[in-house]
Amino acid sequence: MQSGNYDPRPPEDRDATRATDSDRTSRTGRRSRRASEAKASDDGIMRRLSGRSDLDRAKAMRYEPYSYESNFTQLRWVVILLAAWSLVAIWLAWLDFSTVRVLSDLHDQGFTSVPPSTLSPQSMIDFAEREGLTCIDTSDVFMATYECNRLFDAQNIYEVVKGQSSLAFVILMALLLVNMFAFGSFTHRASRNLLTLNSSEQGFTPEKAVMWFFIPIMNLFKPWQVFRELFKGSDPEVTTSDDLAWKTTGKVSNLVHFWAGIFVLIFIYNPITIGRVWHSVRLTFTDSVVAHQRLVIADLLLALLGIAALLVVIELHKRQESRHVKVGNIIVTPPPPVDPLEEALKEGIRRKELDNRNFRRGSHDRKER
Incomplete structure (x- = not known):
């Protein structure tokens, strides 16, 4: 009796088929391996670019003995990304200023309302009504009159400049996300380096130095304290013989205060809050012009923040490199993590012993009386 996988073809055909299947399987396997390797390579590039790989490595080894680690690579990426951020913010400011000029020109041409930023039949009908025009006939077809064509020309000009502004803002937000990883990586390593610079008992662990940037309200002042x-x-001017001298004699650059001030100001006054809070209601043509003028100011503040942050990280890196030369290469062991459960148990035991001591003292006093 023949098995279920019996092949009725001649032996030579069966051998050829098996060879073809084997070759096809081999090629498929090679393609899969190449695809996996390419994906792993891409992931590795993105992780290195964003600084995530350094953060993961530091997290895995954060309680192992270590020595000074230069921030040069992180600094290079942070400088590039912050410079790109500032340039895009300046570009956005120019585009918003161009929008102001477009609106002013339209106002000079006699328009009394802002054109729609996207073209659609209903938006153009509404625009025509605001301008006191009727641009559709009884068959709901747009009429190609001179006045109606002017509406379409105005809408096209406004849509182009607003589209460019939207593109610049999207690029700026993408750069913000990348900068968050790169700046966080730099901050983490800079904080981790303090022990190796003979500056002990720091108030912020490397993890918390980064964490405070992402906690609402607290990120208005904690990053300033971290830096x-x-x-x-x-x-580098602080003595290396006393590992606590930095707390009293260490100096802070005015750049840090300037950067922190801009940082707080932008939380309050930025393109998003201008559109949703400060100038959310734009009833007149003038209101829209004023709102876009404020956007120009907010965009320039974003560029200024990038420049200030760039100068801060450069100055901090210079300080750490100079102090490292002064201190030399030493190996340090970070303090072990604090177990909150263990600390709670210790506190409970301490309070219980205190209560027992007070109880015994009270009993002794009563006996004496």
Whole structure:
């Protein structure tokens, strides 16, 4: 009796088929391996570019002995990304200024309302009604009159400049996300380096130095405190014989205060809050012009923030490199993590012992009376 996988073809055909199947399987396997390797390579590039690989490596080894690690690679990426951020912010400011000029020109031409930023039949009908024109006939077809054509020309000009502004803003937000990883990687390593610079008992662990940037309300002042500590602990003028001297004699650059001030100001006054809070209601043509003028100011503040942050990281890196030369290469062991459960148990035991001591003292006093 023949098995279920019996092949009725001649032996030579069966051998050829098996060889073809084997070759096809081999090619498929090679393609799969190449695709996996390419994907892993792409992931590796993105992780290195964003600084995520350095953060993961530091996280895995954060309690192992280590020595000073230069921030040069992170600094290079941070400088490039912050420079790109500032340039895009300046470009966005120019585009918003161009929008102001377009609106002013339309106002001079006699328009009393802002054209729609996207072209659609209903938006153009509404635009025509606001301008006191009727641009559709009884068959709901747009009429190609001179006045109606002017509406379409105005809408086209406004749509182009608004589209460019939207594109620039999207690029700016993408750069913000990448900058968050790169700046966080730089901050983490700078904080981690303090121990190797003979500056102990820092108030912020490397993880918390990064974490405070992402906690609402707290990120209005905690990052400033983090960088004050980093600058003081990295001051090359502070003596290396006392590992706590940096707390009292370490100096902070005015760049840190300037950067922190711009940082807080932008949280309050930025393109998003202008559109949704400060100038959310734009009833007149003038309201829209004023709102876009404010956008120009907000865009320039974003560019200024990027420049200030760039100068801060460069100055901090210089300080740490100079102090490292002064201190030399030393190996340090970070303090072990604090177990909150263990600390709670210790606190409970301490309070229980205190209560027992007070109880015994009270009993002794009552007996004496």
